[in-house]
Amino acid sequence: MTDTRIAVLVGSLRADSINRKLAEKLVAEAPDGVVLEIVDGLADLPFFNEDLEADPGEAVTQFRKVIDAADRVLIVTPEYNGTMPAVINNAIDWLSRPYAAGVLKGKILSVVGVAPTPYGAKWSHADAARSAGIGGAIVVEDAIVSQPVHEIDVFTDADAQARFREAVEKLAGFQPAAA
Template sequence: MTDTRIAVLVGSLRADSLNRKLAEKLAAEAPEGVVLEIVEGLGELPFFNEDLEADPGEGVTQLRKVIDEADRVLIVTPEYNGTMPAVINNAIDWLSRPYAAGVLKGKILSVVGVAPTPYGAKWSHADAARSAGIGGAIVVEDAIVSQPVHEIDVFTDADAQARFREAVAKLASFTPAV
């Protein structure tokens, strides 16, 4: 049996990002039979522009290849001004093209992450899930975890860690209804 490969898109470009650290922790502690691969280079992608679709460049081509070859996609992202960071929106835009035939079509996807707001990036996660779903992804709604970090340390809190591990396990084992 082969491993379930999950491509991870991180919504914060900051080197010391809590969401990057969370993605790295989830990758290091993935369940048996599951491999999480953090996709690099999202900050280097050109902004989506239909004029570039015929030749989007190596970065977009590589991103599409990684997502196409993955079994699942996990977006790990904070919230910026009540919505998803531009880097995630841009990646979804590129992955959803060409219209109705992008590599997101039929791809099983979920969203998790942390933010220092009382809602823990809930709006960002909802926006990313909705956008990816419109782009053709199959969103695993019960694997979405939004965690505030203003009250707890998500890296030592057992309940928070259990929710994130469970989200990865649900994403990995999800079978769409036929």
């Protein structure tokens, strides 16, 4: 039996981002039979422009290949101004194209992350899940975890760690309903 491969997209480009640290922790502590890999290079993707679709360039082509090869996608993201960061929106735009035939179509996906807001990036996660779903992804709703970081240390709090671990397990084990 082969491992379930999960491509991890981090919504913060900052080197010292708490969401990047969370993604790295999830990679390091992946359950047996699951391999998580952080996909770097989101900052290298040009802003989506339909004029570029026919020849999007090497960064987009490679990005699509990585996502296509993955079994699942996990977005680990904060919240910027009440919604998802532009880098995640742009990634979803590129993955959802060409319309109804992008590599996002049928890809199993979920969203987790933390933010220093009372809702812990809940709006960002909902927007990313909705956008990815419209783009063709199969969103695992019960694997979405939004955690405020002003209340706890997500790296030491056992309950928070259990929620993130369970989200990865649910994403990895999700089986879509038969058509």
